[in-house]
Amino acid sequence: NAGVTQTPKFRILKIGQSMTLQCTQDMNHNYMYWYRQDPGMGLKLIYYSVGAGITDKGEVPNGYNVSRSTTEDFPLRLELAAPSQTSVYFCASSMTGNEQFFGPGTRLTVL
Amino acid sequence: DAKTTQPNSMESNEEEPVHLPCNHSTISGTDYIHWYRQLPSQGPEYVIHGLTSNVNNRMASLAIAEDRKSSTLILHRATLRDAAVYYCILRDVIPNFGNEKLTFGTGTRLTIIP
Numbered sequence: 001n002a003g004v005t006q007t008p009k010f011r012i013l014k015i016g017q018s019m020t021l022q023c024t025q026d027m028n029h030n031y032m033y034w035y036r037q038d039p040g041m042g043l044k045l046i047y048y049s050v051g052a053g054i055t056d057k058g059e060v061p062n063g064y065n066v067s068r069s070t071t072e073d074f075p076l077r078l079e080l081a082a083p084s085q086t087s088v089y090f091c092a093s094s095m096t097g098n099e100q101f102f103g104p105g106t107r108l109t110v111l
Numbered sequence: 112d113a114k115t116t117q118p119n120s121m122e123s124n125e126e127e128p129v130h131l132p133c134n135h136s137t138i139s140g141t142d143y144i145h146w147y148r149q150l151p152s153q154g155p156e157y158v159i160h161g162l163t164s165n166v167n168n169r170m171a172s173l174a175i176a177e178d179r180k181s182s183t184l185i186l187h188r189a190t191l192r193d194a195a196v197y198y199c200i201l202r203d204v205i206p207n208f209g210n211e212k213l214t215f216g217t218g219t220r221l222t223i224i225p
Contacts, residue, residue, distance in 0.1 A: 042217050043215040045214075090154045090155070098202070099157045100147075100157060101157070102155050104153065105154050
């Protein structure tokens with residue numbers, strides 16, 4: 001199993017550009033999550049999903065959108081990039097919500 | 112949300128046990144105690160979780176106080192690879208849509224001294 005994979009690993013955006021961060025898991029997990037981690041800080045939940053077709057906001061959802069059309073994929077969309085969205089983004093998945101498996105992260109810089 | 116308090120940093124000698132404390136005085140009866148760790152430049156990694164009883168797995172042990180207001184993660188024999196930030200997190204065991212989250216604080220940065 002590849003586990004949780006994220007693409008791209010790094011990206012630089014200009015203010016106002018949009019992009020999609022991809023996340024795929026091959027463990028047939030129901031729960032999937034997107035977190036962001038600012039330098040020196042803990043992770044903050046952006047969005048999560050408890051199954052295909054079901055998503056909900058986390059702690060910091062503004063400026064982001066998600067969709068969950070399949071069990072495997074949970075893309076995160078940034079519509080109008082802002083410098084405040086410069087961060088490392090982690091995707092995670094879990095069967096029950098108790099043990100979360102994290103991807104390697106995407107480092108995003110908005111200039 | 113119930114919150115946790117951890118020391119910012121700790122040091123330990125290699126091959127010695129490490130006890131990482133966590134206070135959670137406002138824990139509710141349905142909160143599980145979770146521990147994750149994050150190695151440099153990596154995503155967090157699950158370590159262990161428990162509700163009331165002490166728990167052991169191949170990575171660590173979790174000792175939970177009788178009143179559940181504090182817990183301790185125990186690494187029995189620290190290695191250099193255990194140097195990481197350790198997060199103590201509470202999660203409601205009865206999730207209701209809208210409560211599905213792990214709230215990460217800033218954790219404890221563990222340094223292992225060779």
